[in-house]
Amino acid sequence: MLNKNLNLIIVVFTIIGLSFWIGLNINLLPKEASINAPIYDELFKILFIIGLILFIGMTLIVIYSLFKFRRKKGQLGDGIALEGNLSLEILWTVIPSVVVLLVGLYSYNIYDRMGGMKELNHNHHMIDNNSEKIWAGISQKSNTQLSTNNVNIEVSAMQFAFLFNYPDGDFISGELHVPVDEEISIKMESKDVIHAFWVPEFRIKQDIIPGQPTILNFTPTRVGKYPIICAELCGPYHGGMRASIIVEELSDYEQWFNKNRKTEV
Amino acid sequence: MTISIEPENKKQESIQPKGWLKYFSFSLDHKVIGIQYLICGFVFYLVGGTLASAIRIELASPMSDFMPRDVYNQVLTLHGTIMIFLWIVPVVNGAFGNYLIPFYVGARDMAFPRLNAVAFWLIPPSGLMLIFSYFIDGAAQAGWTAYPPLSITTPQSGQIIWILSVLLLGGSSIFGGINFIATILKLRRPGLKLMQLPMYCWAMLGTSILVVLSTPVLAGTLILLSFDIVANTGFFNPVLGGNVVVYQHLFWFYSHPAVYIMVLPAFGLVSEILPIHCRKPLFGYSTMVFSIMGIVVLGLVVWAHHMFTSGTPPWMRLFFTIATAFIAVPTGIKFFNWVATMWGGRISINSAILFSCGFIINFVFGGITGVALAQVPFDIHVHDTYFVVAHFHYIVYGGSVFVIFSSIYHWFPKVTGKLLNEKLGILHFVITFVGFNLCFAPQHWLGLNGMPRRVAEYDPQFQFVNQISSVGALLMAISTIPFLVNIFISIAKGKKAGDNPWNALTPEWLTSSPPPVENWEGEAPLVKEPYGYGESITN
Amino acid sequence: MTSLDTSKELNKKDKGIEEGHEDFRLFGLITFLIADGMTFAGFFAAYLTYKAVNPLPDGAIYELELPIPTLNTILLLISSATFHKASKSLLNKKNNDSQRWLLFTALLGIIFLVCQLFEYFNLPFSLTDNLFASTFYALTGFHGLHVTLGTLMILIISWQVRSNGGRLSHLNMFPLEAVELYWHFVDGIWVILFIILYLL
Numbered sequence A: 001m002l003n004k005n006l007n008l009i010i011v012v013f014t015i016i017g018l019s020f021w022i023g024l025n026i027n028l029l030p031k032e033a034s035i036n037a038p039i040y041d042e043l044f045k046i047l048f049i050i051g052l053i054l055f056i057g058m059t060l061i062v063i064y065s066l067f068k069f070r071r072k073k074g075q076l077g078d079g080i081a082l083e084g085n086l087s088l089e090i091l092w093t094v095i096p097s098v099v100v101l102l103v104g105l106y107s108y109n110i111y112d113r114m115g116g117m118k119e120l121n122h123n124h125h126m127i128d129n130n131s132e133k134i135w136a137g138i139s140q141k142s143n144t145q146l147s148t149n150n151v152n153i154e155v156s157a158m159q160f161a162f163l164f165n166y167p168d169g170d171f172i173s174g175e176l177h178v179p180v181d182e183e184i185s186i187k188m189e190s191k192d193v194i195h196a197f198w199v200p201e202f203r204i205k206q207d208i209i210p211g212q213p214t215i216l217n218f219t220p221t222r223v224g225k226y227p228i229i230c231a232e233l234c235g236p237y238h239g240g241m242r243a244s245i246i247v248e249e250l251s252d253y254e255q256w257f258n259k260n261r262k263t264e265v
Numbered sequence B: 001m002t003i004s005i006e007p008e009n010k011k012q013e014s015i016q017p018k019g020w021l022k023y024f025s026f027s028l029d030h031k032v033i034g035i036q037y038l039i040c041g042f043v044f045y046l047v048g049g050t051l052a053s054a055i056r057i058e059l060a061s062p063m064s065d066f067m068p069r070d071v072y073n074q075v076l077t078l079h080g081t082i083m084i085f086l087w088i089v090p091v092v093n094g095a096f097g098n099y100l101i102p103f104y105v106g107a108r109d110m111a112f113p114r115l116n117a118v119a120f121w122l123i124p125p126s127g128l129m130l131i132f133s134y135f136i137d138g139a140a141q142a143g144w145t146a147y148p149p150l151s152i153t154t155p156q157s158g159q160i161i162w163i164l165s166v167l168l169l170g171g172s173s174i175f176g177g178i179n180f181i182a183t184i185l186k187l188r189r190p191g192l193k194l195m196q197l198p199m200y201c202w203a204m205l206g207t208s209i210l211v212v213l214s215t216p217v218l219a220g221t222l223i224l225l226s227f228d229i230v231a232n233t234g235f236f237n238p239v240l241g242g243n244v245v246v247y248q249h250l251f252w253f254y255s256h257p258a259v260y261i262m263v264l265p266a267f268g269l270v271s272e273i274l275p276i277h278c279r280k281p282l283f284g285y286s287t288m289v290f291s292i293m294g295i296v297v298l299g300l301v302v303w304a305h306h307m308f309t310s311g312t313p314p315w316m317r318l319f320f321t322i323a324t325a326f327i328a329v330p331t332g333i334k335f336f337n338w339v340a341t342m343w344g345g346r347i348s349i350n351s352a353i354l355f356s357c358g359f360i361i362n363f364v365f366g367g368i369t370g371v372a373l374a375q376v377p378f379d380i381h382v383h384d385t386y387f388v389v390a391h392f393h394y395i396v397y398g399g400s401v402f403v404i405f406s407s408i409y410h411w412f413p414k415v416t417g418k419l420l421n422e423k424l425g426i427l428h429f430v431i432t433f434v435g436f437n438l439c440f441a442p443q444h445w446l447g448l449n450g451m452p453r454r455v456a457e458y459d460p461q462f463q464f465v466n467q468i469s470s471v472g473a474l475l476m477a478i479s480t481i482p483f484l485v486n487i488f489i490s491i492a493k494g495k496k497a498g499d500n501p502w503n504a505l506t507p508e509w510l511t512s513s514p515p516p517v518e519n520w521e522g523e524a525p526l527v528k529e530p531y532g533y534g535e536s537i538t539n
Numbered sequence C: 001m002t003s004l005d006t007s008k009e010l011n012k013k014d015k016g017i018e019e020g021h022e023d024f025r026l027f028g029l030i031t032f033l034i035a036d037g038m039t040f041a042g043f044f045a046a047y048l049t050y051k052a053v054n055p056l057p058d059g060a061i062y063e064l065e066l067p068i069p070t071l072n073t074i075l076l077l078i079s080s081a082t083f084h085k086a087s088k089s090l091l092n093k094k095n096n097d098s099q100r101w102l103l104f105t106a107l108l109g110i111i112f113l114v115c116q117l118f119e120y121f122n123l124p125f126s127l128t129d130n131l132f133a134s135t136f137y138a139l140t141g142f143h144g145l146h147v148t149l150g151t152l153m154i155l156i157i158s159w160q161v162r163s164n165g166g167r168l169s170h171l172n173m174f175p176l177e178a179v180e181l182y183w184h185f186v187d188g189i190w191v192i193l194f195i196i197l198y199l200l
C-alpha cells in the first residue's frame, strides 16, 4: 500500500516537474517589444504550465488504463461493479473550480495591468465633440490621466491598407513610426468593413470597426521594425493587408517627424 | 401484451422499397431516417474534407498560387459551413439521435415521425443549394460567421443562398430538437424513470433545449441580415447608421451554444460506448446528468468570449471570461468520470474504444486551449489567429469526429448485423490520430507567432510549419480509405455479428440486429439499469 | 390512417392510458412556441440595444401615435377571450356557437391587420429611413405575419367545427386547442411589443 502511494506521488511530481520545465524553457512566443508583452508572457507561462499538468496527467491516466486494464487473452467476466464515489466527485468538482477561479482572478490582474479595465468612453482628448463616443480599446491610463503630450496618431483602415495620420504634424504616412518608451495613443476608425490592428510582438489587438471608433494605447520598449497585421477577414486581400510599425529612438523619430510634417511650429 | 399493428400500417410499409433503396426514399421509420442522416452527413463530410484539402494545398506555400484569393475565401466559408451544419450537427444529433433515442425510451418511433422525416429532407436540398451557389456568382465569402458589413458588400447571390440554406438547416434542427424533447419526456415506456435513462438521452435533452432556445435567434438575425442585403435596410450597415456589433452578439448567442450542440451528443455517445467495452457501470451517473445541465445553462451565457476584441465594455469582458472558464468544471466532471469508468475495467482494445480514448485526449487538449482563450488578456493576442483554428479543430475533429467514428464502429453490428474488420479499424485509428495531431498541433505555434486565420498568403517564415500541417491533412484524407474499404467489405461479406456481439445491456441491443420495423417483436423491454455491468466485489 | 396516428395509437396502448390522456402534441407545440418566442426575443434585444447605444440622425421621428396600436391591443385581447369562448362551447358540444365565436375571433384578427396596414400607410417614415424605422417594421411585420397565419388557421378550423360533418368535435379538440394556444401566444407577444415599441 505504502509502495503504491509512493509510486503515485513520484508520478505526480514528475508530471508537475516536467510541466514546469517545459513551461519555463520552451518559448512559443515572438519577441517582446512592448510593456504589455512581458505581462502577457507571464500569464502565458502560468496557463501553459497548468494546461500541461492537466493534459499530461489525463493522457497518462488514459493510456495507463488502456494498458493496465485491457482484457487479456482468455479473460472472461466484467470489471468491478463500482457505480460512483461521492468524495471523488466532490474532489474533482472542487479542484477545477478552484483552479478556474484562481486563473480568472489572476488574469483579471494581468488584464488590469495591461490597461484593459480603464473606462474609455468620453472626453478623450482626440475627440473633437462630446457626442462622439469611443467604444472600447485598451489603455494603460484612463482618459483623464492621459496627458496631452502623448504621441497621438489616428489610424484609418480600409480595404486593404492602413493609413496613419499624425494630426500634430498634419501628414499621413503608410508606415507607423513611433518613439521607443513613449506612451502612444492611437484612435482607429474603419472606412468600410471590420479590420483589426494586431502587432504580435506587442501582444495587442483591437478590432477597427466602421462607425465605432476604438482606442489603443501602448508603449513600445524595443527598437525595431514589426509587422502590423489585419486580423479580421475583410475581403480577398485580407491576407495581404499588412503594414509596419517602426519603433525608433526619440531623436530618430523626431527627425522623421520633422521631415514629414506640413505645419510649421 | 402484444401490439397489433394496424393493417394500414402494413400497407404503408409494403410500398416502401426494400433493401438499400429504402435509405434513398421517403420513410417515417426512425431507424431509416437515422441512417439517412448518417449517409447524407458523411457525403457532405467528404465534400467539406475535399475543401479542407484545397485549403491545405493553398497554404503549403506562402504565396496565393493554388486558387484566386476570393475563391479561397469561398472555399473556407463553404468548408466551415458544411462541416458544422451539414456534417457534425446532423450526424451527432440527427443520425444517432434518431436511431437510438426511441430504443432508449422504449418507444416504437419518435414522437412526431412525419416532422422527423421533414426535418431530414430539408437537409440535402439546402446542402446542394449551398454548394451550387459556387457556380452561380461565387459562394458566400464572408466566413462561416458572415460578419457584416463584409457580408453585405460581397457578391450578393452567394451570401443570400448561404443565408437561405442556413435558415433551412436551422429549421431542420429546431424540428429535430422539438421531436427529441417530446420523445424523451413524453414517450417513455411506462415505469421508466428519467434517472434510469441511458446518458445519451440526457445529452440529447440538453442539446435539444439549446437548439430550441438559440437557433431561432440565429434565424431572426439572418433574416435581418438578408434585409440589409436585399432591401437596403441598415440593421448592421454602419453607412446607414447600423451597428455591426449587435450582429455579433446575436450570432454568437446562437453559435456558442452551437458548439455544445456539436459536442454534448458526442459526450452522450461516449458515455454509452465506454461502459460496454470496459465492462463497468458508468461512473457517477447522477453527476454526469447534472454536469450536462450545467453545461447547458452556462453555455447560454458565455457567447461574448468570441468578441473580446470587438469593442465590448470591460465589465462585459470580465463577466464572460469567468462564465466561460467555469464551463471547464462541469466538462471536467464528465472527463474524470469517464476515466473512472475505465479504471479497473476489463477493457477490450478495439477500434471503438481507441477512438473514444483518442477523443478524451484530444478534447482535453482543445478544452484547455479553450480555457486559455477564455482569459481576455490571453485572447487579445491570439484572437482570429491559427491558435483559434487549432483550438476548435481539436474539439470538433478530435472530439466530435472521433466520437462519430467510434460510434460507427460500435453500432455498425447493430445496424447491419455484420462485424467490422478490426485490423482495418485500428489502422484507420492510427493514421487519423497521427495525421490529426500533425495537422493541428503546429497551428498553435503559428497563431502565437503571428499568422492570422482566413488568409490565402502569409509570411514566408511560417512556410515550414504550414507544410507539416498540410502533410497531416494529407494523412487525414488517406485515413478515410481504410475506413470506407472496411465499411463496404463488411457490408458485403463481414462476419455475422449476432444480435448482441458486445453483451450490452442498453435497450437497443435487446432486440435482433438489424432490428425489426417496430423495434421489438413483442413488448419493449424495461431496462432499469442500462449500465448494470460488473461483478460486485463481494463474490 | 396515417402512420402518425398509428404510432400515437401504439403509444397510447403502450402507456395503457385511455382516451383523453395527456396529449404530447400540445407539448410539442409549446416547445415550438418557445422557439418562436426566442426569435422575437432576439428582435427585441436588437431593438433595445439600438435604442440604448445608437443615436438616430437629427430629425428622425420615433414618436409613434398611440390610438391605433391601443385599439389593436384591445382587439387582440378581446379576440383571446372570444377564442376561449369558442373552445368552451365546443367542449359543451355546441358546435354552432363555437363556430360563431371562431368567426368573430377571425374577424377581430382581420380588423387588427387592417388597422396595422392603415398605420403603416400613415407613418411618416418608411422601412429604410433609419434604424428605428427598420426595426419597427421588422418587429411589427414579423408579428403581423403571425397574426395572418393565425387568422387563416382560425378560418380553417371554424370550417371544421361545423355541426354536420366537420372533423372537429368535443372528442377531437386538438386542432382547436393548438390554434388557441398559438393565438394566445401571438397576443402575448403583441402586448410585449406594444409596451416595448410604443410605450417605452
Ligand code: HEA
Binding pocket: A054, A058, A095, A096, A097, A099, A100, B145, B259, B260, B262, B263, B305, B306, B324, B325, B327, B328, B329, B331, B332, B333, B335, B363, B364, B365, B366, B367, B368, B369, B370, B371, B372, B373, B374, B375, B379, B382, B383, B384, B388, B391, B392, B395, B396, B399, B400
Ligand atoms: C464543439 C465545439 C467546441 C467546444 C465544445 C468548445 C469548447 C470551448 N471553447 Fe471553443 N470554439 C469553437 C468550438 C468549440 N469550443 C469554435 C468553432 C470556435 C471558433 C469560432 C470562430 O471564430 O470561427 C471556438 C472559439 C473559442 C473562443 C474564441 C476564440 C477567439 O475567437 O478569440 C473561446 C474563448 O473563450 C473558446 C473557449 C472555449 C471553452 C472555454 C470551451 C470549454 O467548453 C472547454 C471545456 C473543456 C475542458 C477544459 C477540458 C476538460 C476539463 C478538465 C480535464 C477539467 C480540468 C480543467 C481545468 C481546470 C482547466 N472557444
Ligand code: HEA
Binding pocket: B045, B046, B048, B049, B050, B052, B053, B055, B056, B076, B077, B079, B080, B081, B083, B084, B088, B142, B143, B144, B145, B389, B393, B396, B397, B401, B439, B453, B454, B455, B456, B473, B476, B477, B478, B480, B481
Ligand atoms: C466542424 C467541423 C470541422 C471539421 C471536421 C474540419 C476538418 C478540417 N479542417 Fe476545418 N474548419 C472548420 C470546421 C471543421 N473543419 C470551421 C468552422 C472553420 C472556420 C471557417 C471560417 O473561418 O469561416 C475551419 C477552418 C479551417 C482552416 C482555416 C482556414 C483559414 O482560416 O484560412 C483550416 C486550415 O488548415 C482547416 C483545415 C481542416 C482540415 C485539414 C480538416 C480535416 O480534418 C478534414 C479531413 C477530411 C478529409 C480530407 C475528407 C476525406 C476526403 C476524401 C477521401 C475525398 C478525396 C480527398 C481529397 C481530394 C484530398 N479548417
Ligand code: CUA
Binding pocket: A158, A159, A160, A194, A195, A196, A230, A231, A232, A233, A234, A235, A237, A238, A239, A241
Ligand atoms: Cu483588413 Cu483583414
Ligand SMILES: [Cu+2]
Binding pocket: B255, B256, B259, B302, B303, B305, B306
Ligand atoms: Cu464559444
